[in-house]
Amino acid sequence: xxxxxxxxxLYLAPALFILGVFLVYPTVETxxxxxxxxxxxxxxxFVGLANYLDAFDDRGMLIAFRNNFxxxxxxxxxxxxxxxxxxVLLDRVRYEALAKSVIFMxxxxxxxxxxxxxxxxxAYRPPSRPQIGLLNGLLMGLKDWANxxxxxxxxxxxxxxxxxxAALFWGLALARVVAEAVxxxxxxxxxxxxxxxxxxxxxxxxxxxxxxxxARPPTGSLWEFLWFLLAVGGAGxxxxxxxxxxxxxxLFLGSLLLALGARFVLDQADFQxxxxxxxxxxxxxxxxxxxxxxxxxxFCMVVLSAAYKGIPSEMLEAARIDGxxxxxxxxxxxxxxxxxxxxxxxxxxxxxxxxTFDIVYVMTNGAFDTxxxxxxxxxxxxxxxxxxxxxxxxxxxxxLLIVPFIVINLRRFRAQEAVR
Numbered sequence: 001x002x003x004x005x006x007x008x009x010l011y012l013a014p015a016l017f018i019l020g021v022f023l024v025y026p027t028v029e030t031x032x033x034x035x036x037x038x039x040x041x042x043x044x045x046f047v048g049l050a051n052y053l054d055a056f057d058d059r060g061m062l063i064a065f066r067n068n069f070x071x072x073x074x075x076x077x078x079x080x081x082x083x084x085x086x087x088v089l090l091d092r093v094r095y096e097a098l099a100k101s102v103i104f105m106x107x108x109x110x111x112x113x114x115x116x117x118x119x120x121x122x123a124y125r126p127p128s129r130p131q132i133g134l135l136n137g138l139l140m141g142l143k144d145w146a147n148x149x150x151x152x153x154x155x156x157x158x159x160x161x162x163x164x165x166a167a168l169f170w171g172l173a174l175a176r177v178v179a180e181a182v183x184x185x186x187x188x189x190x191x192x193x194x195x196x197x198x199x200x201x202x203x204x205x206x207x208x209x210x211x212x213x214x215a216r217p218p219t220g221s222l223w224e225f226l227w228f229l230l231a232v233g234g235a236g237x238x239x240x241x242x243x244x245x246x247x248x249x250x251l252f253l254g255s256l257l258l259a260l261g262a263r264f265v266l267d268q269a270d271f272q273x274x275x276x277x278x279x280x281x282x283x284x285x286x287x288x289x290x291x292x293x294x295x296x297x298x299f300c301m302v303v304l305s306a307a308y309k310g311i312p313s314e315m316l317e318a319a320r321i322d323g324x325x326x327x328x329x330x331x332x333x334x335x336x337x338x339x340x341x342x343x344x345x346x347x348x349x350x351x352x353x354x355x356t357f358d359i360v361y362v363m364t365n366g367a368f369d370t371x372x373x374x375x376x377x378x379x380x381x382x383x384x385x386x387x388x389x390x391x392x393x394x395x396x397x398x399x400l401l402i403v404p405f406i407v408i409n410l411r412r413f414r415a416q417e418a419v420r
Contacts, residue, residue, distance in 0.1 A: 034392035051393040063369055064376040070285055071353045071372065078293045079349050080342065083300025087308045088334065100305065104298035111295065115362035118291040124275040131273055142268040152269065155262045162259035169252035176248065246325055280369040288370060291359050300345050307341035308334065343412060347405045354402050373398050
């Protein structure tokens, strides 16, 4: 029986109607409003792109752009990275279901509730009063412990010994990794290992600039943040390169963690309670991002865990039989197999980060240089007098930032469907 051409459209009509009323019409209306001043008042005036120029000339908008970029880099990399790490590690433990349930639990509560929880974590009271904030309370407890003479002497000695051991083991591990990379380049003209070591060393040069920044009060500039990422990337890159060595890598990591732990406790001897959400420009923004990471890591872990369990065990065993260590199996088998899932999760987190609102609104409402685009749009809309045109312009800019990632996702889905 032949189906008439208009029949499929009859089935699609309800969905198209809902999309038109609740998505297409508001988008078009928002764009029109962004071209006017006082659109919903009798004295409205067509101003063209003036609202967009006004928005980009506003320091609050520039701060929101900067903070959204910081959210984009830190939260996306942290949630996807931690989700992947937990998916791989928890697959090997007996209490996998319980551990995953605990980590996924924050997704079961609203972002508003999560924000209120983290406000209590960062709560501040003057030093003369008992601290009700979890973070300040824990650090004050560490302060009392670190100021005990016997503990302080033991921690100082331990930090020195483990620090020297970590440097020694790291040097030995790095020397073996570099020697192996040079050998592979000489025998096989294989540049990957040598390039990885060279890139990490090059990035580490940013550390010298970062040290100079640390000696001065932070300016809050995006350039300063990029240099900080460069230094962290370089230092972390060389540490990871050294940790890959089978003989010295585990000893290096263990000594490093013990040295850093002892040093951290020692540093709390002079600690004073901090109002974390007011420490601009980076501490308070990173504190807000931590709340987002806490909520979204469980989601990334569950999705990536499902993809990880789909990897044929024969592929992993074959790589191990061929002599690959766990690190090589992870990068050359696990990650390539999960590439499509990683791309989907990454774009999902990016879209969420670009339109994040709840956490910032509840915890700081954009104060102390923590503004983001969505919160800036709401505050502009409900200012006195209301600036409908400028708020609509910000909404259109936010939509234009999100659309490319939606298009990337759609193209990837179509490519997967074509392969099937």
